[in-house]
Amino acid sequence: MAIRPMARTDVNRSAILAHLGAHGPASRAELARTLSLSPALMTQLTKDLLHDGLLRELEHQPSQGGRPARMLGLVSSAGRAVGVKVASDHVAFVEVGIDGIVLRTASEPFDASATTMLMTLAGLLRSFIAGGSSAPLLGIGVGVPGSVDSQAAGVVSSTQLKWNNVPIGATLRRELGLPVLVENNVNALAMAERLYGLGRRHRNFLAVTIGTGIGAAIVIDGLIVRGFGGGAGEIGHIPVRDSGPRCTCGNTGCLETFVSEGALVATARDREIIAPGAGIAALRDAADRGNADAIAVFGEAGHLLGRAIAGLVHVLDPEIVILLGEGTADWGHWSYGFEPAFRAALMPARRGVPVAVETWQDASWAQGAATLVLATPFDAEGIAGEQGDLVRQRLVQQASPQENS
Amino acid sequence: MAIRPMARTDVNRSAILAHLGAHGPASRAELARTLSLSPALMTQLTKDLLHDGLLRELEHQPSQGGRPARMLGLVSSAGRAVGVKVASDHVAFVEVGIDGIVLRTASEPFDASATTMLMTLAGLLRSFIAGGSSAPLLGIGVGVPGSVDSQAAGVVSSTQLKWNNVPIGATLRRELGLPVLVENNVNALAMAERLYGLGRRHRNFLAVTIGTGIGAAIVIDGLIVRGFGGGAGEIGHIPVRDSGPRCTCGNTGCLETFVSEGALVATARDREIIAPGAGIAALRDAADRGNADAIAVFGEAGHLLGRAIAGLVHVLDPEIVILLGEGTADWGHWSYGFEPAFRAALMPARRGVPVAVETWQDASWAQGAATLVLATPFDAEGIAGEQGDLVRQRLVQQASPQENS
DNA sequence: TATGGTTTGTTTAGTCCTGAACTAAGGGGA
DNA sequence: TCCCCTTAGTTCAGGACTAAACAAACCATA
Incomplete structure (x- = not known):
């Protein structure tokens, strides 16, 4: 049977998805200009994405003086992401669609200094995830007040939480079996601002x-x-x-x-x-x-x-x-x-x-954390490392699950 | 006749030259590791560079436990660069070899507030250049105390020099017919530090x-x-x-x-x-x-x-x-x-x-400016723009001048 | 003096991407 | 109406680069 080339780490395919998520529908030509890729490549990539069911062609755009553009939009059921804000006395969750729109929020009391805090957090996350939509969950973003060794590893030190080298990334990954990206909460917020806000x-x-x-x-x-x-x-x-x-x-x-x-x-x-x-x-x-x-x-x-x-x-x-x-x-x-x-x-x-x-909402911190997952496709430098690859893989897998052994 | 493919903008070829200039001779394997390129590509690129006369093979390095490395070194006659420090009351010049070593220095009184200052500077530069080695001059780096719109354009505003939107880049380019890169002097210094110093x-x-x-x-x-x-x-x-x-x-x-x-x-x-x-x-x-x-x-x-x-x-x-x-x-x-x-x-x-x-010498400012030219090959992001391309072209041209129409 | 391990360097097949030439599809003016 | 202009999108040839297999050259050890 004719297997598609491979589920390769295609940063550009993901960048297209991220752009459409952040800015709404766009034409091939517009995407090519924005992402600094050639129109030729855009044709190729969008052909794949359309075939995989991640994109769909929308109506024509009125002509700008030449041939009218055919807009491309995300298939919103293609994925969702969960964001977590960790504070010393509570945690807040949000679920967002692949287009960044908040679908659901929750907040739970939480004792960050308890010895079993990571397992407690994993449990809370599990039940929050279970209540969500049926769209495939691409990954979990965690925002913490403190310094993080790297998004990918997720070892946290925080005076505010009284944490010292806490391996929150590895633990949640093991417990939930999902990609987990951990980041300083202000940085996560700035990333959300960059994608969806004034930035x-x-x-x-x-x-x-x-x-x-x-x-x-x-x-x-x-x-x-x-x-x-x-x-x-x-x-x-x-x-x-x-x-x-x-x-x-x-x-x-x-x-x-x-x-x-x-x-x-x-x-x-x-x-x-x-x-x-x-x-x-x-x-x-x-x-x-x-x-x-x-x-x-x-x-x-x-x-x-x-x-x-x-x-x-x-x-x-x-x-x-x-x-x-x-x-x-x-x-x-x-x-x-x-x-x-x-x-x-x-x-x-x-x-x-x-x-x-910027207008502020209660869910903003957790939404910023969720953006870590949705922004991963933009991550050309590979900051998100292996976890970023996993997010991208999940995005592709859901389109063609039969290819999974 | 079999024309070589082209004098294309090959950032990687230049990166090899810049690395050898900054760190001394290295083996192909070492270059591939440092520049994050595949050994295969390194073989190809060095073959071209050797053929063009910009590189030469040096003696073997004692074995590290396996096949001994064949070192590659710059052909020092491949190029030189000139750096200028502009101050309100004087200008300082240096000429450096392609390996960053200072060959010659000079200093001249200069009135930055005179109306003809740019023409004066061009004249001073012309005579300094004339006294130099016969190696092809790759370009001129100019360090100024103030803000520069971009290295490539070179429009300067400086309270210290009492300059407001002075097009020093374009003027020197026109007068001297050479690539000119202009940069804030502290930034130029930091670039030198990054290439040759503690950085x-x-x-x-x-x-x-x-x-x-x-x-x-x-x-x-x-x-x-x-x-x-x-x-x-x-x-x-x-x-x-x-x-x-x-x-x-x-x-x-x-x-x-x-x-x-x-x-x-x-x-x-x-x-x-x-x-x-x-x-x-x-x-x-x-x-x-x-x-x-x-x-x-x-x-x-x-x-x-x-x-x-x-x-x-x-x-x-x-x-x-x-x-x-x-x-x-x-x-x-x-x-x-x-x-x-x-x-x-x-x-x-x-x-x-x-x-x-860092140990400080009189020529350090101007040397930093000269580094702008030598660092251009590292400029993968194209910060130096067209001027950077010109520097790269001159580097290649001298190796095969007969191909110039 | 074989033999295996290690590092260097080359060859080959194939992927990713771009430039250039092209087709498609509209608008506006003579 | 016809022609030219503009923008959108596709096809194709070819360049840059990589992975993987391989060859080369040394060392250590039995």
Whole structure:
């Protein structure tokens, strides 16, 4: 029988799928231009993908002055991915379709410091997966607050979770028998932003998250900068003052000790703006009511953050700065201090750098993690390693399962 | 007649030449491993290069347990490159062989603000070139203090030179009829460091220059980060204090207003450590003699620099920090303040990041510029554009000039 | 002095991809 | 209506590259 050449690691086939998932239907010519491939090759590849049932031809597009384009779209039943956000006290799940659209979410309490946490997590994942659609599950993306040795291996160290070299990748892989990609949560978020959000039109941007801590992901030429030890983006520990409260890292003067939600709450409690047991919500309410002291707390934090990010703009020269995270809900109050400090600290040539605040949803973290799986096809550099290959294989297998021995 | 296939843009052929230039002779097997190419292809490519006279077979290497390797070396007469450093009051030239070794240097007074400066520069270059060896000149690398739109185009804006969109690349190209590559001088230096210096064994590093100003080049995965507008690495304008002397960029509190040579001299004059007309040399002498006030000036600057670079280490997670520039001559005095501040500001996981001080020579800036030409073969991404192609073509042409129509 | 192990280098068959020439399918102006 | 222009998509010849098998040249050990 005429066996198809092979289920080879065809990065380009996957790139087509990823592009269609991220940007919606496109013509062959458009795909060829976007992915920098020749029209000739695009004909070949799409022929295969159509034959495999991963793509389908849509209606004609009105002519652009020449022959009208025949659009190609994903067959949405071709696959799904699951994303997990791991926090110290809970985990959040999402299931997304191959086109990145969220199908289902869930959240469960979780004790990250328990000895059996990995098995617990595997169990929770198993039951979440079981409730999903019948589309083949391409893989699982896991976002963690901490540094990850590599997406492919998935060994995590995190002060926030009190984890030290935890092999979450290998364990989940063994327990679930699925490809598992592990990544720092800010980086995962930036990847989602790159594929589906404001980063879609920018190959160089800085994504800053404001929340319990403060973090950043650096995207240069469309790729996330991970640094030598996978720990790039730790802007929370940039020194901004000669002294101050002690940071979790052991030093004083770190940005994070002044501008994280915890720092704001601590300051507000010290100044008796909010009750000793109250949290960020109380501070926000006070500021919303026009309490000048509360507004000042946000303003001071915004000021420091603005100057710090201005420094990063000088160092990295990004096209845009994107703000993300739970803390962006209060951005109205932050910006009062941020904007003037940020603009004033920039050199004239950079003063126009746009700062965008992305709309935030509860599921965003987990959705970012799921994107790790959907973005794998874009992974021409092989960052995702063997796990990436497995995701690609599963994508092809479902189209022609009879070829499996 | 049997014409050779063509003088095509063969990046891999050039990569072989660049590798041999940077690392000395190597065997085919070693080249294949280093450049991630198959041994089969290496056989093919080296056959061509040997035939073209760009390579020659050297003696056998003693066996490593198997068949002894036949080493391949560059034919040093295959080419040369010229590097230019442009400063506001002078220009410096070097001529280097294809293996990166400096053959000749020169320095000329130059007024960067004169209206005819480009023609003057072209004239100076012409006479410098004329005095060189007979090896074919592959191209000219130009290093400038400022931002460059792209190596290939070479339009320069520089506050230091008071240049605004000066088309130095196009002008020199037209006047000299040679490929011209223009780059920010710190980036050029980092490229040299990557090819011939401490960066050779590191794909992720931060190169910081100390001199009249302070600058940095960021190398990630072996590639220089240029940023969206080509202005990455402007660490001189990171805000480090809430107030201070006014910076050339118009703001206050910039790192450069505290730690550049000019800032040190100004401080020393204010404190009457040195005479009103004295310069950095006088301050260094005072510190050398044990003058506590002079030592303190260096110490304070080192302190600020240490904290700022610690922040960068957190953001970029480099493997090593390399210090360069004229100011490194005084590093003994700087380090007194730098080391404790730098280490203390780092989070524990990063505390071991090595800081290396590269030996500095007068010709280093211009040598870095020349490296732009020699590094072009490594330029798989096509950063050098058409100019890079021209350099490659010239490399091939000289081997078979009779094929030129 | 065989014999096997190891590393280097070459040959061969075949895959991936591109450039160039081509066909297909529309629009607009004389 | 006819002709030319533009854009979309296909076919085909050929170049770049690789994997795999093979040949070459050395060492170590029995």
